[in-house]
Amino acid sequence: MSQRIANIPQRRAIIDRRALTEKLGALEGDDPAKLRQAATGLLKQALADGRAEIERRFLEKPSSGLSTAAAGAFLIDQLLRLLWDFTIRRLYPNNNPTNAERMTLIAVGGYGRGEMAPHSDVDIGFLTPWKQSAWSEQVIESMLYALWDMGLKVGHSSRSLDEMVRMSKSDVTIRTALVEARYVWGDTDLYEEAARRFEAEVQRDTARQFIADKLAEREARHQKMGDSRYVVEPNVKEGKGGLRDLQTLFWIGKYAYNVRRAADLVEAGLFTAHEYRQFNRAENFLWAVRCHLHLIAGRAEERLTFDVQREIAERMRYADRPGKSKVERFMQFYFLQAKRVGDLTGIFLAHLDEKYAARGRRFGLPTIRRTPRKLKGFVLDRGRLALPSDDFFQKKPIRLIEIFALADLHELEIHPLAMRAASRDAKCVDDVRDDPRANQLFLDVLSSPRDPETVLRWMNEAGVFGRFVPDFGRVVAQMQFDMYHHYTVDEHTIRAIGLLSRIERGMLAEDHPVATAILPQIVSRRALYVAVLLHDVAKGRGGDHSVLGAEVANELCPRLGLTPAETETVAWLVRYHLLMSATAFKRDLADFKTILDFAEVVQSPQRLMMLLVLTIVDIRAVGPGVWNGWKRQLLGDLYEAAEEVLRLGHKHKGRGERIAAKQQALADELGWDDDQLSAFDRRVSDAYWVAEPLDVLERNARLVNASEDTQLAIDAEIYPERDATLITVYAADHPGLFYRIAGAIHAASGNIIDARIHTTNDGRALDNFLVQDVRGQPFDNPEQIERLKQGIGDALANRVRLADRLQKKPLPRPRAEAFTIAPNVLIDNRASNRVTVIEVNARDRPALLHDLAQALFQSKVTIHSAHVATYGERAVDTFYVTDLIGDKITNAGRMKAVERRLLEAAETSDPAKAA
Template sequence: MSDPVPGTPRDADWAAATRAAIAESDAALAARFDADGDIDRLLAARAQAVDALVREAWSHCVPQDANLSLFAVGGYGRGELFPQSDIDLLVLGPAEAQARHRDELARFFTLLWDAGLPVGHAVRSPAECTQAAAADITVLTALLEARPLLADLDAAAELAAAVSAQRIWPAHEYYIAKREEQRARHARFGDTADNLEPNLKEGPGGMRDVQTLRWMALRIVGTWDPDSLMAIGQLGADEFATLERERRALSRLRFGLHLVAGKREERLRFDYQKLLAERLGHVDTADSLGVEQMMQGFYRSAALVLRIGDRLLQRYEEQLEGEPVAQPVDAQFELRRSYLAAREADWPRGADDIFALFAVWASREDARGLHSRTARALAEALPGIPSFRDADSGLRQRFLRLLRGPQAVETLKRMARLGVLGRWIPAFANVSGRMQFDLFHVFTVDQHTLAVLKNIASFASGSPDERFALAHQVWPKLRKPELLLLAGLFHDIAKGRGGDHSELGAVDAREFCTALELSEGDTALVEWLVREHLLMSVTAQKQDIGDPDVIHRFATRVADRERLDHLYLLTCADIAGTSPKLWNAWKDRLMADLYTATRLALRRGLEHPVAAEERVAETRQAAHAILASFGSGDEEIDALFARMPRVGFERSRPDQVAWQAASLREVAVGQGCIRARPLTGYTGALEVFVHSPDRDGLFAAIVATLDRLGLTIHQARVLDGPLDMVFDSFEVEPSDARHACSAEDVERRLSQVLAGPLDGIRPTRRTQPRHLRHFRIAVQVGFDTISHAEGPRTMLSLVCNDRPGLLADVAMVLRDQHLRVHDARIATFGERAEDVFQITDRRNLPLDDAQRQALHTALLACLDGERQ
């Protein structure tokens, strides 16, 4: 390394002083940010501060006559420098100069790194720039925005010529490549900006999308100057203003994210969301958390970027390919390069024309989308669209025809994306971009609603969807499918207002249906569905649907077959549309079993509820037939059934009873056995049957062992059989699908554990997943006394944070309190666990006040702090 230029400080001293200067400058910029300083000025100020330091370092290291030029490239080249962004530099010069000053350049880059500047650099000749950019479009994109730091006009012109469209990446090729790059990038994020932890830079509607529009304009048109783009019709003044407003909003979020993270971070993770919301001045209200307000702002910004971006990309395409030949569709519309366009320049003249557009669009499956000029005209006309309350009867009927016409769900999705649905139904605009700060709802309310409608559309496709056992059979029974669409549209529309969103949404649904002049019967059905849209889910997941009393109570609330059909389909669509991971074969079977059992109850008549004896007799007869088909005689079957608890015939399916009875054939009376079998239709899921002499701590030992095997328990049933033998059954699935357990592994491990003492068996200790640490739910413990055929029991209700090993920990607490578990219903909703247990003391009596208080205290001690 060469010696310092005379009169300059030593490198170490300069780096230390510069590091301190950077920290001081960044602190001042952070203070300006917190004082609501203009974001563009902050970005420019940081870039200018770094410019000065980079030039100073260059002067310390590189002679003036080196025949080398220095450029800022990438985001730094644009003059936008965020607190933790890379500082990308290009040294341009002939190969001979590069070689002669290799040591000086090495010293220059080392000095910048020692000063704490995250520098990325390249040293190239113009020819090498051409070669590198031709091989990698990202290199070209970075060089398109090169900004001279220490370079004359000739060097700048030489660099521009080296990467010009005449040499590499002609405009059309560049457009196609960047469009495909964008599509691939969007696909990595599920093609939606509405992720719980969105990426501000790379995600759909994020900063990279804004920059891509700029890069394409530079390559295709040769400028990003708004006046020039407006002059040639590529950009409207309103579009540019909107795009700039949202770019600044996104930039402010990204600048703040870098500050709160203290490192290069582009993903708006849960770790930083609340901190950033507080720093931006968002305050919790009764209806909305500050973090939810901030995230709603982001989602709305991203939606607008995507909306305008679609228009500009289409115009770039037309710029490259020329004005297409129009294909008439009707008197109002035509197709231009397969994009639907209004024929008249003054379209639309009113909301009727807009609804007509969506009707024609729905009838043309060959339409690629909406033509950009028509989309812009539609955007400008949005303020003139009345709400359904203010619309005339004709317009309301037009909307109803859209619901009854082809591609109804796709039409609603288009109307939502283009801002029409929010104008027509103002309550929908209120939930657009609205997120809920939890892990259960992984989409914003509007996107969840559209996902529910998409699931409903799949029921109507005519092709069975393997995710839903009965949906394709139930759908054809619907008298008016549009009523289910309306229920799906309104089921969550009142979220964020405070109060019960189901009740408030039902009021909205009635008002809307009345305005559309639906009959009282149809209106009442939609209203009921919105009010009760959680009923089936809660019943199936929190209650024992093998209990005839549960079925009778549910059937009484449903009251008739039409409501049941609609509620079943809405429930399936709702759960599956809440999170891709939430719907599974276990939930599908629960809903299908509840639907089937309720249908039978309604057919029998609510005045004739199923008696326990009747249910026992039916199950016994069906299980007997199964065993007989495998060669068992009547006498043997009766002997096996005599060893089983009566309540098992009342609450279990015939195939379960037959399987358990067959397991008893292999062991003598009073001896235990453990069996496991795959659950049909469930990947890696098992049903586990434990038949064992009863003893204290047995349930806890079983649960802890299953937990150690990496199995998540969805349902547990603990039945006391004759001769003090237990009949415990569990439905489990791997917590990680990559590490499934075989039935044989489960049988072997449980047999080993239960053969020895149970006192020392404890659940494994696991680190809590990162995302769960940011959602603290106060532990809620509730008690109730319930009646049961074998005597009264205590119902323990537990609401708390879900985490690995939760059920095993709870089971240990119950064991330590000397309590018996007779039934368990395990339900998890994102980060929230809502579990229900039927328990008694050792004498099979319900808990008294002292026992309840002791258990309450023990549970709080175990669960109130997150396990580390």
């Protein structure tokens, strides 16, 4: 019995084996099948009662992860022993077993360790001396059927000792499971013989290979799970910094040092007593989270998704604090524990490195070129920066910054034991925060032309980063409780700095040609790097993080050694770091006032260049799949238009000149003569020429020319430059056309990301939609495209009931219900000279755009363009509208009525309720 199981209080309240033995003994009958069925019923009830008692205790002490896991293992132990005894005494009695009929039952894997979450698999093994006898097969088969009938998910094996040894040698997974093997019941001599043979024939002299295998397995698992311990929906069991990482350390310690329990890692010299306490605390917390996950889901669930995070925070009794909700506090503590697991892993591997890798390549670390043995007082240990003495940082705290600066400058790794000392002594860096040299060294690392992301991550792992820049320390491990951000604030920031460095080094020129070209023109590159560092530094403070972050920048930049001009630039960039994306994604860039208003805030070409680069790295560092060609195009369009205004002032190319240039380019592309161009120009308005880019004008013109005699023409083709499908509808204009088209697209699982609505001078609608599928990709399958076109045609001809089809569509993000989003409507008459701009913020769901457009139709307004931006579970839909005679909506009562209708539409998925 493991020590944790032995320490469980009042074990009989969980399961009373003596009382159950009596009940099983009182069962009557001779039919083995009926007896097993009756016994299984008793044991199944005991399992349910035991689980209920464990859950009751756990909810009373919701952070008691390890004791809860041990109680789960204890319950299964007792049930297996009862079942074993009943099977060999009542079902298949064998009063005089031969030597070959000896058998023992072992627990393996996590169950062998004495840890079980409420719905974990029961991993067991049956061992026999030689090939199984007929009696052994009967016993094993009967027990397995009984366990399955009890509703347990069983992982099992039955092997002879020779088979156990042979298979352990050939399969590292089997070997790992048997490393943790624990006696449950049966022949004790046989178990001890198995343990001796495993140690002598499998384990001895194979530690180095086992360690290499487990570390390679760990690396592959991390890659599969996202290779970051800071993903905001982490896998508690398999993710980086999760339970499996701690278990890997214990497996290796047990295999290489024969430790029996995690506490023995201290005696083996792998951890200090303080580090073991950290190990135990992290393990206990992670087990508590995993047990809560299983209980909430009612099954073996390992992913900490948004919809359960809030409930677990409640269960574990976290409370709201100013600027930070209980769920954000809970998740911050989760990520701090995951970070601690990473720190402990580094320390652990350093000891293994010293023992097993002295004559060759280090575990998990690349080979480094030869370098001098000493560097600025630090020691070089096989290419890694190490310390000459344990008190090296304490004697001169500036070395806590210097070691990272040297690692960056000479492209060296830092020895894990030096990282351990840096973590321990991180508080000493408080003494040199105002030291000009320390600040210069930090700035050198931050704006390094080499690989600042890696070194800053090391600095963060050691805790030095957050101590040296306390404002950054406040966002370490801080999550943002939404479905848009994939990483914690500190991880997002470090990734953004890494992206900036890669763009500057020309490594992302294909993705970001404009940013790559303009970076050499930026006068103060270090101001840009500091702005990226600080852009989210004030999150979680209970106010506008952009405004608060600018205040932080004004205080911190002089300390870092930036000039007053650089400080002003950094503060401005932090204050307005969301301006460019908000303008590009939520406003109509064809409306010149949008460009003028944006340029008026930016004021200088230098700021514009820096803001573009900051916006790009901020978006890309949010997570995989967030950046796409559509966003690249919009930001590029805004940059070019604003750059022209800032360079030439308001006297840039006039509206008439731009229209004439587009008309000539279109005529050249299509081979039109003057009469053909004039005929098309008479049909469309000047606003149409301004709004659409040349390639869309060309597609539209071809469709119009080919559809002179048709009432309805629909074209759909991939638009690769914008990672979308362009759908054009040319039809007789009538009220409600837009919302019907939008509904048909949604019903076909399309997501509209932009829409431009035009009415020709002869009363036809010419509407362009950019559409993506649910994965944010273009519709590229010909059958999908045909279904889209057919769906639009059916909707416009009233051949289908759109409302019914839309109600059956599932949520695009089922976990979005975990978030509380109050719909909000903003009506702005200053954003455009010609139209009223209406912005609606609401929870994203199928057909939201359709419902909002229908509400506007019912409000008797005309939509000229619609722009859709989604941020995880939040949608921001912007409409450029006028009243039916083409004027802005200025009447206060009318605006209030429009607002009310839109709020009702945003709050319900039933369009009829918005009427």
